Amino acid sequence: MFIDLVKIYVKAGRGGDGSTSFRREKYVPAGGPDGGDGGDGGSIILKGDSSLHTLMDYRYHSIYKAESGENGRGRKQFGKRGQDLILPVPLGTLVKDPETQGVIADICEAGAEYVLAKGGLGGKGNVHYKSSIRQAPRFAQPGQNGEEKTVYLELKMIADVGLVGYPNVGKSTLLSIMSNAKPKIANYHFTTLSPNLGVVQVEEGKSFVIADIPGLIEGASEGVGLGLEFLRHIERTRLIAHVLDISESEGRNPIEDYHRINAELEQYHLKMKNKPQVLVANKTDLNVSDELLKDVEELAKTLNVPLFRVSGVTREGIQSLIYGLWNTLESVEKDYSTYDEDYVPIIEELPEFVVTKEDGYFSIQGPFAENLLYKTNFEDYESRIYFQNMLYKKGIVAQLESLGIKQGDTVLFADYEMEFSPEEEE
Numbered sequence: 001m002f003i004d005l006v007k008i009y010v011k012a013g014r015g016g017d018g019s020t021s022f023r024r025e026k027y028v029p030a031g032g033p034d035g036g037d038g039g040d041g042g043s044i045i046l047k048g049d050s051s052l053h054t055l056m057d058y059r060y061h062s063i064y065k066a067e068s069g070e071n072g073r074g075r076k077q078f079g080k081r082g083q084d085l086i087l088p089v090p091l092g093t094l095v096k097d098p099e100t101q102g103v104i105a106d107i108c109e110a111g112a113e114y115v116l117a118k119g120g121l122g123g124k125g126n127v128h129y130k131s132s133i134r135q136a137p138r139f140a141q142p143g144q145n146g147e148e149k150t151v152y153l154e155l156k157m158i159a160d161v162g163l164v165g166y167p168n169v170g171k172s173t174l175l176s177i178m179s180n181a182k183p184k185i186a187n188y189h190f191t192t193l194s195p196n197l198g199v200v201q202v203e204e205g206k207s208f209v210i211a212d213i214p215g216l217i218e219g220a221s222e223g224v225g226l227g228l229e230f231l232r233h234i235e236r237t238r239l240i241a242h243v244l245d246i247s248e249s250e251g252r253n254p255i256e257d258y259h260r261i262n263a264e265l266e267q268y269h270l271k272m273k274n275k276p277q278v279l280v281a282n283k284t285d286l287n288v289s290d291e292l293l294k295d296v297e298e299l300a301k302t303l304n305v306p307l308f309r310v311s312g313v314t315r316e317g318i319q320s321l322i323y324g325l326w327n328t329l330e331s332v333e334k335d336y337s338t339y340d341e342d343y344v345p346i347i348e349e350l351p352e353f354v355v356t357k358e359d360g361y362f363s364i365q366g367p368f369a370e371n372l373l374y375k376t377n378f379e380d381y382e383s384r385i386y387f388q389n390m391l392y393k394k395g396i397v398a399q400l401e402s403l404g405i406k407q408g409d410t411v412l413f414a415d416y417e418m419e420f421s422p423e424e425e426e
């Protein structure tokens with residue numbers, strides 16, 4: 001089944017907690033801290049897969065969670081990292097923010113990877129928090145939560161040529177004889193209910209991708225017929241092959257058809273106007289009025305687009321159509337971008353840190369504090385000095401002093417309780 005729009009919820013794995021553990025050895029009375037680090041949580045990664053052409057799998061299964069990291073253990077044992085969860089998606093899959101509809105990522109190449117939700121970092125074990133002041137830290141860092149989010153996955157097919165035209169004009173027939181695709185063909189409207197892709201081999205080393213875009217009729221942009229459903233798949237096509245039934249086998253005038261379909265395309269998006277087109281007059285094996293043929297030639301001239309006369313039954317003109325499309329494509333930029341707007345994240349201006357005194361307790365909170373704590377290895381002299389210098393540099397010490405801190409007071413730095421005893425500045 002062809003599914004091109006789904007909503008999924010993803011949650012990356014949580015980082016394992018760092019371990020609080022102390023060495024226990026016979027005859028060693030007070031062993032030092034030896035709690036190892038927690039493993040990082042697994043991430044959720046989208047990966048472009050050229051063998052997929054639908055998002056169907058995500059329709060019935062919409063919640064994805066990656067494995068958490070294992071907690072650290074004593075004897076400096078690190079927890080195992082959680083496994084990444086790889087979600088294969090068809091080429092042309094956009095990741096969108098459900099609120100803004102902005103594009104967060106666009107996966108167009110086979111093997112291309114996008115980290116949709118990053119696994120949480122594992123916490124550091126207390127083995128890192130050994131210092132001269134704090135010989136036996138009863139502290140280990142907890143693991144961080146994995147990212148979680150809800151996004152839309154929207155497939156906008158990537159094709160070089162898009163076949164458009166009224167129902168029954170022979171789009172699927174042309175796709176089937178030009179490419180490797182095996183679409184259903186029948187003499188009724190809306191035989192094709194979803195877009196089909198095929199690869200056209202022009203000659204050795206030269207090929208292009210062609211798509212049959214079904215369901216376009218007057219009013220499509222307002223939902224008539226298959227409606228807007230498939231218009232999104234024309235966005236990325238570099239060239240439109242507009243198929244006309246030149247035999248008027250259903251009593252409609254192909255020139256009027258042409259204008260109606262173009263109006264729908266423009267209604268969908270004004271940029272459609274800029275897409276290069278070629279005209280394909282199909283069913284030339286049937287009775288064709290000379291007058292109509294002249295009018296269609298005139299139309300092609302006015303529009304300054306190539307016109308190909310073909311028959312899907314006798315296959316007359318098919319080879320020149322294939323070469324004609326190839327040649328036209330050579331002059332069209334290889335641009336597969338869509339008409340979507342890019343995602344503009346709203347960045348909240350949060351302070352880097354906040355220094356407070358509440359009920360006599362001093363506290364420093366915020367991303368800066370968490371980061372600095374995470375980076376610091378209290379076992380290491382240099383690292384400790386760096387930590388302290390940053391407290392001076394950022395004005396944290398000054399702020400604490402203005403709040404009345406004294407040597408020996410307890411300070412909660414992120415989630416690490418420490419004693420205020422600044423060493424002499426180097």
Ligand SMILES: Nc1nc2c(ncn2[C@@H]2O[C@H](COP(=O)(O)OP(=O)(O)OP(=O)(O)O)[C@@H](O)[C@H]2O)c(=O)[nH]1
Nearest residue numbers: 167168169170171172173186187190191192283312
């Ligand atoms: N005589 C003749 N019949 C054709 C030609 N091309 C297609 N047909 C017939 O026209 C009918 C419709 O062909 P399709 O290829 O299914 O048309 P379509 O444009 O894909 O139609 P939808 O999927 O309904 O939009 C079928 O009965 C085909 O056999 C042609 O060149 N000559």
Ligand SMILES: [Mg+2]
Nearest residue numbers: 171172191192
């Ligand atoms: Mg069809």
